[in-house]
Amino acid sequence: KNEVEQSPQNLTAQEGEFITINCSYSVGISALHWLQQHPGGGIVSLFMLSSGKKKHGRLIATINIQEKHSSLHITASHPRDSAVYICSKAAGNKLTFGGGTRVLVKP
Amino acid sequence: DVKVTQSSRYLVKRTGEKVFLECVQDMDHENMFWYRQDPGLGLRLIYFSYDVKMKEKGDIPEGYSVSREKKERFSLILESASTNQTSMYLCASSRTGTTEAFFGQGTRLTVV
Numbered sequence: 001k002n003e004v005e006q007s008p009q010n011l012t013a014q015e016g017e018f019i020t021i022n023c024s025y026s027v028g029i030s031a032l033h034w035l036q037q038h039p040g041g042g043i044v045s046l047f048m049l050s051s052g053k054k055k056h057g058r059l060i061a062t063i064n065i066q067e068k069h070s071s072l073h074i075t076a077s078h079p080r081d082s083a084v085y086i087c088s089k090a091a092g093n094k095l096t097f098g099g100g101t102r103v104l105v106k107p
Numbered sequence: 108d109v110k111v112t113q114s115s116r117y118l119v120k121r122t123g124e125k126v127f128l129e130c131v132q133d134m135d136h137e138n139m140f141w142y143r144q145d146p147g148l149g150l151r152l153i154y155f156s157y158d159v160k161m162k163e164k165g166d167i168p169e170g171y172s173v174s175r176e177k178k179e180r181f182s183l184i185l186e187s188a189s190t191n192q193t194s195m196y197l198c199a200s201s202r203t204g205t206t207e208a209f210f211g212q213g214t215r216l217t218v219v
Contacts, residue, residue, distance in 0.1 A: 002149075031206045041116075041195060041213030048207050086150070090206035093138055093157065097150040 003027060006087050006098035013105050019074040021101045023087030026068065033088040033095070034061050034072045043086070046072070077105045110134075113198050113211035120218050126185040128214050130198030137203040139181035141165075141173060144195040144213075156181055157203065188218045 047061040063070040087098040114129035152165030154173040199208040
């Protein structure tokens with residue numbers, strides 16, 4: 001079993017829909033990261049969380065430490081949100097990654 | 108603007124060749140990482156380095172070696188490339204004491 005599990009693996013939405021991606025991890029963490037990878041490969045960091053909730057524009061990330069679970073929400077989704085979203089847990093300097101969620105937002 | 112730069116976006120090599128993938132960061136970060144990314148398997152850590160000339164094996168180091176002679180540069184070496192090393196390779200760096208990593212654009216390596 002992977003230390004970091006994401007669901008769903010693939011998600012298709014219509015423009016404007018609310019999107020939720022889930023991430024569960026099996027052991028304790030120092031921080032949890034949400035990353036975005038566009039076609040072409042480059043990865044950018046969206047959020048780093050150790051508790052509670054963070055918001056940036058239309059993106060919201062939450063984490064529940066007791067339940068070892070985090071969610072990434074995209075409100076009013078747009079075709080430019082189409083990307084792979086990756087959850088990653090940090091323990092010390094080491095990051096362990098989920099398999100990613102491929103999101104396609106159709107106009 | 109912070110930057111992690113990988114030397115090639117696309118690379119095609121023959122089986123048995125020695126392959127060098129180079130990564131340079133301009134943020135004076137102590138930590139540097141090499142990952143490979145494969146469909147269905149996500150990102151897996153090959154090697155990392157937390158200081159010049161220091162290296163640690165990651166989860167899948169077999170068939171790879173690394174070199175860190177200068178703080179800003181971390182090289183991944185495939186001593187004798189094999190077809191099962193066809194993959195996307197990503198370099199990242201981070202500052203000691205933080206977990207936020209900055210990634211390069213990736214090198215898509217095909218071994219034929």
